[in-house]
Amino acid sequence: MDMEKLGVWTFYAGLVIAVVAAVMSPGGLAPLAVLVLGLLGIAVGLLNVTGKEVNTFLIAALALMLSTTSLRLILETIPAVGAFVPAFLTAVNVFVAPGAAVVALKAIWDITRSK
Numbered sequence: 001m002d003m004e005k006l007g008v009w010t011f012y013a014g015l016v017i018a019v020v021a022a023v024m025s026p027g028g029l030a031p032l033a034v035l036v037l038g039l040l041g042i043a044v045g046l047l048n049v050t051g052k053e054v055n056t057f058l059i060a061a062l063a064l065m066l067s068t069t070s071l072r073l074i075l076e077t078i079p080a081v082g083a084f085v086p087a088f089l090t091a092v093n094v095f096v097a098p099g100a101a102v103v104a105l106k107a108i109w110d111i112t113r114s115k
Contacts (some may be wrong), residue, residue, distance in 0.1 A: 007047030014040040018091035026083030029091055037095040044095075045102030054107050061100035065093050 014037060021033035029037075049057045068089040075081045075089070 003047055007044060010040055010043045010047060014044060014095040015092075018088055018095055021091045022084050022087035026087040029087065029094065033091065034094055037091060038098045041095045041098035041100075042102055043099075045099030045106075049099075049103045049106075051110075054103055057103055058100060058107070061096050061103075064096055065100070068093055 017033065017036055017040065021029050021037065024030070025033070072086040072089045076083075076086045
């Protein structure tokens, strides 16, 4: 399996684990789920994002993390949504943030290295 496919499957695994973690612990993510999601996020950042995709990925990750934070607060007030959707949004943030940090660090490294 090439690295590109591995990166795609890592991303899918992170989303599935985010769903499972939200279903199993809607009141708060289990520490093991946080660790696994964080490690998968780092892997996604290392494997999936190439030079041309850096800006798009970072803008999308930032928009996702900021919007899900507010959306989570709104959805918590709706009884029909329950605790699952806010927990899922938290899990997605836990998954996306480490990847964004890795990509941002790689971008900073590339910028400073080229000077």
